[in-house]
Amino acid sequence: MNTDLSELLSEFNKNIKLDYDLKKKNWFNIGGKTKIYYKADNLKELIKFLKKIQNKEKIFILGGGSNILITDKKFDGVVIKLTNNFNNISLLNEEIIIAGSSVTDKSLSDFAMKNSLGGFEFLSCIPGTIGGGIKMNAGCFQREFKDILISVQAINKSGQAITIPAKEIDFQYRDSGLSDDLIFLSASFKGFKKDKNLIINEMKLLKEKKEKAQPTRIKTSGSTFKNPIHQSKKKVWQLIKESVPLSKSFGEASISEKHCNFFVNKGNAKFDDMKKLIEFVSENVFKKTGVKLETEIKILE
Numbered sequence: 001m002n003t004d005l006s007e008l009l010s011e012f013n014k015n016i017k018l019d020y021d022l023k024k025k026n027w028f029n030i031g032g033k034t035k036i037y038y039k040a041d042n043l044k045e046l047i048k049f050l051k052k053i054q055n056k057e058k059i060f061i062l063g064g065g066s067n068i069l070i071t072d073k074k075f076d077g078v079v080i081k082l083t084n085n086f087n088n089i090s091l092l093n094e095e096i097i098i099a100g101s102s103v104t105d106k107s108l109s110d111f112a113m114k115n116s117l118g119g120f121e122f123l124s125c126i127p128g129t130i131g132g133g134i135k136m137n138a139g140c141f142q143r144e145f146k147d148i149l150i151s152v153q154a155i156n157k158s159g160q161a162i163t164i165p166a167k168e169i170d171f172q173y174r175d176s177g178l179s180d181d182l183i184f185l186s187a188s189f190k191g192f193k194k195d196k197n198l199i200i201n202e203m204k205l206l207k208e209k210k211e212k213a214q215p216t217r218i219k220t221s222g223s224t225f226k227n228p229i230h231q232s233k234k235k236v237w238q239l240i241k242e243s244v245p246l247s248k249s250f251g252e253a254s255i256s257e258k259h260c261n262f263f264v265n266k267g268n269a270k271f272d273d274m275k276k277l278i279e280f281v282s283e284n285v286f287k288k289t290g291v292k293l294e295t296e297i298k299i300l301e
Contacts, residue, residue, distance in 0.1 A: 003053050008036070012049060015039045022070050022079065025062060027127070028265050029219045030274060031070030031300075034060075034079040042085040043185060047159040053078065055157050060300055061183055064104060066127035067136070067221050069278075071301045072271040082131070086185065091115060095191055096150065101131030101184040105138070108189070113203065118194030119148050121202045125210045127222060131184040136296070137171050141206055146171035148189045154182040161185075174226045174296055215258040219265035224278060225293040232291050237261045240281055243288035250276040275299070 008016055020037030023029060036057070040046040053059075058077030062068075086100040089111050097117065099108050105123040108130060112120035122143035126133065133145050134152055149166040156162070156179075170177040210216075225236045232239065240246075240260045248255060249266075251273035256262035263277055282293045 003036070003056055005036070008052060011052065012038065012045070015041065015045070019074075020079070022062075022075070025081075026065035026068050026070055026221070027219060028069055028221050028269075028274065030072070030265055030269060030271050032072045032074055032271075034075040034077065036078040037081070038078060039081050039083050040086070041083055043155075043161075046080075046082070046183070047155065049080075050155070050157060050159040059157055061131065063102065063129035063132040064127060067132060067296070068298045068300060069221060069271065069274055073301075075300060080183070082183075082185075088186075092188060094193065097189045097191065098186060099130050099189065100186045101129060101134075103130050104128070105130065105133055109203065112191055113196060113199045116194060116196045116199070117191035118199055119143075119191040120189070121199060121206060124203045125206050130187055134184055134187060135176055135178060136174050137176050138174070141209070144171070144173075145176075148191065150188040150190050152178075152187040153185045154178075155185060156181050157183070173229050213259060215256045215262050215264065218256075219269075220256065220262050221297045223261050223296045224263050225261055225282070226296045228291050228293060232289065236293065239285050239289050239291055239293075243285045244281050248277070248280065250274075250280070253277045255281070 005018060015038060017037045019033045021033050022031040038049055040049065060077060060079050062079050062081050082102040086102040089097065089099045089103050089107065092098050095117065097112060105126040105128055109120045109123035122139065122141050125140050126138050128138065134149065137145050139145065146166065151163055151165045153163050227236045237260050246255050246260055252266040252269040253273035254264050254266055256264050263274060278295065285291055285293055
């Protein structure tokens with residue numbers, strides 16, 4: 001054991017839990033326990049905690065849990081959840097919003113709408129939080145985080161704070177290239193003045209489009225694979241449809257009937273079931289089309 005757990009418990013007692021169950025903390029509703037679970041209320045406490053564990057532990061930052069598959073085995077490390085002070089949102093000026101990394105994408109979209117700022121409508125359709133959205137350059141309907149981001153404030157796992165301007169980030173499709181060593185704290189975003197009713201109408205339109213095409217209100221983690229933009233002109237769902245029997249399932253892990261790039265926990269699927277389904281689809285697409293798929297969801301093992 002790398003960290004003195006009794007010392008951690010005495011110093012961070014109300015915000016730390018040992019052997020904490022992660023199953024209910026993600027949209028798939030799959031997963032076991034983590035050795036240490038820490039809720040960071042503010043930056044000062046987070047830095048204190050990081051200095052205490054001195055990078056001796058594997059660290060994973062858990063956002064909204066909308067894009068992750070978690071092992072059923074015990075995660076031998078620390079899962080950090082940013083709360084309270086990381087959930088603030090405010091206007092810097094007429095066109096710039098500052099949002100904490102645990103603000104949900106939908107909350108940012110709603111805040112922009114209330115302040116008559118356009119450019120944020122697409123966020124109303126993305127589950128998850130700002131931190132995760134920046135990390136993976138999340139997007140939909142031809143818009144991505146890179147289109148609105150000005151800068152991101154972060155600390156590394158030793159507790160040093162830095163600001164990274166968006167122009168220095170090498171954004172790619174569903175990737176920011178930013179180090180896993182960074183913990184995002186907040187970010188600033190730029191919109192443009194727009195009539196509130198036009199914003200509301202666009203959000204409504206996008207929501208209808210999404211609900212027609214994608215499964216909702218079920219145990220899923222969104223798009224399983226990234227579109228292979230450099231290898232194929234086809235979307236990933238087309239490649240899956242051509243290569244895999246869509247009725248294929250492992251235990252209660254199955255392919256959504258509504259959108260075959262969405263995998264579903266139909267009841268009490270295990271981590272291994274879902275992982276086998278991901279590997280089965282990936283291998284069959286490669287055999288049939290020669291395209292090597294990359295997962296969009298994060299897998300925590």
